[in-house]
Amino acid sequence: MRLTKRLMTIAKFISTGSVVADIGTDHAMLPVYLIKNGISEKVIAGDLNKGPLEMAKKNVIEAGFLDRIFLRQGNGLEIISSGEVDTAVISGMGGSTIREIIQNAGSAANSLKKMVLQPMNDSRRLRKWLVENGWAIDDEEIVEEDSRLYEIVCVVRGVEKTMDIDIVSVGPRLFEKKHPLLLKLIRNELENFNRIVSDMEKSALSKTILKRSEVQREIDVLERIEKCLLLNARQ
Ligand SMILES: C[S@@+](CC[C@H](N)C(=O)[O-])C[C@H]1O[C@@H](n2cnc3c(N)ncnc32)[C@H](O)[C@@H]1O
Structure with a gap:
């Protein structure tokens, strides 16, 4: 099972040794990759819908990781209890859905040190909201796949150092590194x-x-x- 360029770039943002929640895991491609490559020892793979979670289960069983990838059905980060994970990945959803998931995270959000987000749209509004709510943009990427551009935003707890809100909205780390895309x-x-x-x-x-x-x-x-x-x- 090969990861797409987009998912591979998301995986690069996960620090080795992290305990990860992959929210909206769909086929559980990312969790399987993280375990297989020794990046994570434990991943919680959640999805709102039964269909994707069944596919996820099939792939996790095939990979032999049912003891390290824990599948849960539910809305966003509500499936995580406080202190259970340090990193959340929320990818392949609209920017406003991602924002709602973080907003509704409850006590699970307290233990999160890092989030890797890949909004399908509305990324500028999402970045502004994140920096106004205690997150700093740590690093960012743009990936081109099948003629489409995908933004990946990695945030950590803290205060964003860029003051210009317009630059924050388009991606302060992308702007600094003069990202070619x-x-x-x-x-x-x-x-x-x-x-x-x-x-x-x-x-x-x-x-x-x-x-x-x-x-x-x-x-x-x-x-x-x-x-x-x-x-x-x-x-
Ligand atoms: C397009 S797929 C993205 C899959 C994978 N994360 C990726 O980036 O390739 C979106 C997945 O998110 C799930 N989803 C949508 N809203 C959700 C929510 N509020 N909580 C959990 N999962 C959600 C959908 O069921 C679907 O499986």
Whole structure:
């Protein structure tokens, strides 16, 4: 069972010796990899739905790791008790779902030292929320797979050192390391927002006016970061 480039990059963010909760594990590909490669001794693999968890169980049995990968059905981090894990992986879900899972984590959140997050969308809002809620961005990556860009954000407890909230939103560690795919990611987002504006212009409804200004604000932020990146690239 080979991991995709995206899951492999997520695995690289897990420190050796960590006790991990993989939330929304689906086929339990990541837990099996972490155990097989000696990165973790114990992984709790959770999923909201029965179907994915059955597939996960099949793969865990096949790999012979039923004594080290513990399968649990339930919502987000609610399946974890306090002190049980130090690292959580929440990947392949929307940014707002990831935020809700962390918000509703209850006492399980207290023992978490690190989270590796891979939002499928809304990553900028998620980063802002994380830094406003006691998490600092430790490292980040962008992975290109099947013509799609995936952001992976690794956060630890602490205070984010970057003060510029726009840079925080696009990824402060991506910005610092002049990540080669950041400009492409920003231009993709700009394209989406410009498409939304053009659709809104076709609609004469007054209720779109407020939303239009919100979208325009997003475009302004992204254009500002785009300019900074182009300037940085020349230096
Ligand atoms: C697209 S899959 C991602 C699988 C894997 N994490 C990955 O990154 O490849 C999303 C999985 O999350 C599960 N899921 C969605 N919402 C969830 C929640 N609130 N708590 C736990 N699992 C959830 C779904 O059932 C599904 O199996």
